[in-house]
Amino acid sequence: MTKIAFGSDHVGYILKPTVMKYVESLGYETVDYGTYSDKRTDYPIYGQKAAEAVASGECDLGVVICGTGVGISLAANKVKGIRAVCCSEPYSAQLSRQHNNTNVLAFGSRVVGSELAKMIVKDWLDADFLGGRHERRVDELGAIEDNSIDEFKKIKDSNAKKYLD
Structure with missing residues (x-):
């Protein structure tokens, strides 16, 4: 539950x-x-x-x-x-x-x-999380929270399948 x-x-x-x-x-x-x-x-x-x-x-x-x-x-x-x-x-x-x-x-x-x-x-x-292009943005928020500029850039520039719909 x-x-x-x-x-x-x-x-x-x-x-x-x-x-x-x-x-x-x-x-x-x-x-x-x-x-x-x-x-x-x-x-x-x-x-x-x-x-x-x-x-x-x-x-x-x-x-x-x-x-x-x-x-x-x-x-x-x-x-x-x-x-x-x-x-x-x-x-x-x-x-x-x-x-x-x-x-x-x-x-x-x-x-x-x-x-x-x-x-x-x-x-x-x-409501349920839709993922896709929204997942990239949530991951970017996590990188900002972690103060990781490198991780943010990696996510931003990624063409990972999970980010493409």
Whole structure:
């Protein structure tokens, strides 16, 4: 069963239980990495916790929520191997999985309501990475993350079959 890591700050905490319950109704397992109340806290703590669970393989994907989704997505993206996207509508969420192979989804509880959040999460979870020319770009992102100029050039100039469709 696919396991989804959840994290939020105190503002995202308001929406998180609703989204977690919805994701569970779709047949996924959820793991809550906090916060566990509406007491003021810092979003980087929980963006990092959820992202580390994904990067380590403890969870398959992650969903993180703060007021706008921006701050917590920035925190998640600081974890090596994470490609977090902040989305306020379903189309970008879907394409982020298909084209960018995102593994963490972020949104803001002050930006989207519970029904829109459900639509965003569903379209994101239902989408599959398309590979091909998109795989080259994801591999280039990995080379940038590794600060490997040589690897980036090698990928960019490659005519490998996996990059050609």
